[in-house]
Amino acid sequence: MKMDQGSLIETAEELYESAPCGYLSTLPDGTIIRANQTFLTWIGMDRQDLVGHTCFQDLLSVGAKIFYDTHLTPLLRMQGFVNEIAVDLTCTDGRVLPVLANMVQKGDANGRPMVHRITLFNATDRRKYERELLLARQKAEQATEELKRLNETLEERVTEEVAERLKAEEALRQAQKMEAIGQLTGGIAHDFNNLLTIIVGNIELLQRRLPEGSDRLQRAATHAMEATRRAATLTQRLLAFSRRQPLDPKPIDVNKLVAGMSDLLRRTLGEVVVLETVLGGGLWRSQADPNQLENAILNLAVNARDAMPDGGKLTIETANARLDEAYVEVLAEPVPPGQYVLVAVSDTGSGMDKATMERVFEPFFTTKEVGKGTGLGLSQVYGFVRQSNGHVRIYSELGEGTTIKVYLPRLIGSDEEPAEMPAKNPAMVRGMGETILVVEDEPDLRTYTTEALRDLGYRVLEAGDGQGALDIVAEHPEIDLLFTDVVLAGGMNGRALSDEVSRRRPGLPVLYTTGYTQNAIVHHGRLDPGMHLIGKPFTYAELASKVRRMLDGDHL
Ligand SMILES: Nc1ncnc2c1ncn2[C@@H]1O[C@H](COP(=O)(O)OP(=O)(O)OP(=O)(O)O)[C@@H](O)[C@H]1O
Numbered sequence: 012m013k014m015d016q017g018s019l020i021e022t023a024e025e026l027y028e029s030a031p032c033g034y035l036s037t038l039p040d041g042t043i044i045r046a047n048q049t050f051l052t053w054i055g056m057d058r059q060d061l062v063g064h065t066c067f068q069d070l071l072s073v074g075a076k077i078f079y080d081t082h083l084t085p086l087l088r089m090q091g092f093v094n095e096i097a098v099d100l101t102c103t104d105g106r107v108l109p110v111l112a113n114m115v116q117k118g119d120a121n122g123r124p125m126v127h128r129i130t131l132f133n134a135t136d137r138r139k140y141e142r143e144l145l146l147a148r149q150k151a152e153q154a155t156e157e158l159k160r161l162n163e164t165l166e167e168r169v170t171e172e173v174a175e176r177l178k179a180e181e182a183l184r185q186a187q188k189m190e191a192i193g194q195l196t197g198g199i200a201h202d203f204n205n206l207l208t209i210i211v212g213n214i215e216l217l218q219r220r221l222p223e224g225s226d227r228l229q230r231a232a233t234h235a236m237e238a239t240r241r242a243a244t245l246t247q248r249l250l251a252f253s254r255r256q257p258l259d260p261k262p263i264d265v266n267k268l269v270a271g272m273s274d275l276l277r278r279t280l281g282e283v284v285v286l287e288t289v290l291g292g293g294l295w296r297s298q299a300d301p302n303q304l305e306n307a308i309l310n311l312a313v314n315a316r317d318a319m320p321d322g323g324k325l326t327i328e329t330a331n332a333r334l335d336e337a338y339v340e341v342l343a344e345p346v347p348p349g350q351y352v353l354v355a356v357s358d359t360g361s362g363m364d365k366a367t368m369e370r371v372f373e374p375f376f377t378t379k380e381v382g383k384g385t386g387l388g389l390s391q392v393y394g395f396v397r398q399s400n401g402h403v404r405i406y407s408e409l410g411e412g413t414t415i416k417v418y419l420p421r422l423i424g425s426d427e428e429p430a431e432m433p434a435k436n437p438a439m440v441r442g443m444g445e446t447i448l449v450v451e452d453e454p455d456l457r458t459y460t461t462e463a464l465r466d467l468g469y470r471v472l473e474a475g476d477g478q479g480a481l482d483i484v485a486e487h488p489e490i491d492l493l494f495t496d497v498v499l500a501g502g503m504n505g506r507a508l509s510d511e512v513s514r515r516r517p518g519l520p521v522l523y524t525t526g527y528t529q530n531a532i533v534h535h536g537r538l539d540p541g542m543h544l545i546g547k548p549f550t551y552a553e554l555a556s557k558v559r560r561m562l563d564g565d566h567l
């Protein structure tokens with residue numbers, strides 16, 4: 012079909028009325044004198060209501076009206092036009108119509124303003140895009156910010172990761188070194204042991220065959236034998252380090268073992284070092300070679316003594332412990348997570364620096380002068396503990412002291428009773444009819460204590476609280492020792508009781524007992540000066556030795 016070209020030609024009037032923009036003409040005061048249909052449709056008004064009755068500024072939103080007065084009109088007056096000014100119109104139905112306005116001022120022949128011609132473009136879509144663009148930009152900025160933050164923490168995380176890996180590598184290197192030294196010393200020690208067996212056998216043979224009266228030769232043989240024994244001890248320690256010593260693991264009660272060692276330890280530590288044992292309550296049983304464990308504790312105690320030449324305090328603590336996944340993960344040696352019995356030996360000595368700490372387990376590593384140390388003490392501890400499937404850890408502060416923690420695996424599900432350690436000199440620690448006042452609010456424990464003390468040869472008086480104890484003190488001047496729980500029921504604690512008692516009986520020795528380690532009486536694991544403590548639960552042997560020492564004045 013052929014189009015009628017003529018019907019497509021629009022008149023200027025049609026172009027004006029239905030143009031895709033709004034046209035307005037106003038007087039200089041804003042009164043609208045002409046508007047096209049497009050504008051009327053946008054705003055929703057009839058021509059006769061608008062033209063001649065309404066000012067352009069009355070159609071503006073509040074903000075736009077202010078802008079019109081303060082900026083638009085002066086600008087128009089000054090330069091005769093304004094372009095692409097964004098304003099909001101308010102339609103009759105209340106809708107807001109965003110538009111871009113172009114305005115031109117037309118004057119008469121004298122240049123006096125006659126009329127304003129206004130062209131308005133619908134800016135609804137444009138504003139929408141602008142808003143979206145703005146939002147998109149805000150989002151992009153946020154994302155950038157987040158990315159930056161992530162990057163920063165990423166750097167941190169990478170640094171951490173690297174540091175951790177370096178630490179693990181260092182630990183592994185250390186473990187490999189120990190392993191290599193272990194192999195070497197183990198090999199040597201093993202062969203040496205065989206040789207020593209032959210040497211010992213032959214010296215014995217010689218000793219038996221030496222003729223009567225050959226004193227010089229006998230002495231020579233004795234010296235040879237002594238040296239051989241020392242060599243055997245050394246070899247034994249090397250074997251221990253290399254985890255090749257024959258062990259005889261038995262179920263053990265570590266508390267009993269430690270308590271049984273107290274006499275030996277005291278003798279070893281000498282006068283200037285105070286020994287304190289804090290035995291954990293309800294301690295699990297463990298499985299290890301009791302003789303080697305004693306050996307290890309003794310080695311630790313000797314090291315502690317050597318680190319405290321001017322005196323100090325040695326604390327041996329036992330406790331139930333759990334090594335969790337996180338803890339064992341970073342260890343170089345394979346230590347299974349789980350339940351362990353902890354023996355911690357702490358001193359208030361010289362401590363060690365990091366370089367020393369890294370090498371102390373190596374055999375023959377010593378900082379002591381020639382003849383003073385062989386450097387095999389901690390090697391024995393290390394080898395024995397590792398061979399017993401345990402774990403050993405050192406904490407040390409230069410100038411402050413050292414704690415060495417030995418973890419032995421908990422023994423579960425065995426009917427065997429813990430091995431009895433032979434009591435050390437039981438005759439030395441018996442009572443001689445002295446009178447002891449036991450103050451303990453827990454009846455079962457009071458019974459246990461009083462019976463144990465009577466059994467040891469003491470006269471025992473007992474009270475369940477502070478007031479009862481004071482009454483007994485008033486009636487019995489013969490009391491030689493007050494043995495009291497730190498925490499007592501009935502208002503008066505052990506400390507207050509002892510203060511009261513010492514007012515009536517100055518100089519009466521007081522022995523405290525407590526199940527707590529962090530207690531009023533204990534500061535940072537140390538007792539107030541002049542106070543004596545026996546940790547609960549105490550063993551028969553420990554009680555015996557502690558009470559005896561108190562009565563003999565050894566504690567002073
Ligand atoms: N409690 C401690 N305080 C400070 N340093 C210690 C302590 N225990 C060990 N050391 C340091 O570790 C080193 C090695 O100890 P280790 O017990 O293996 O050997 P040693 O005591 O020197 O000799 P040995 O025990 O064979 O007689 C010691 O020389 C010392 O420097």
Ligand SMILES: [Mg+2]
Nearest residue numbers: 310314388389
């Ligand atoms: Mg040592």
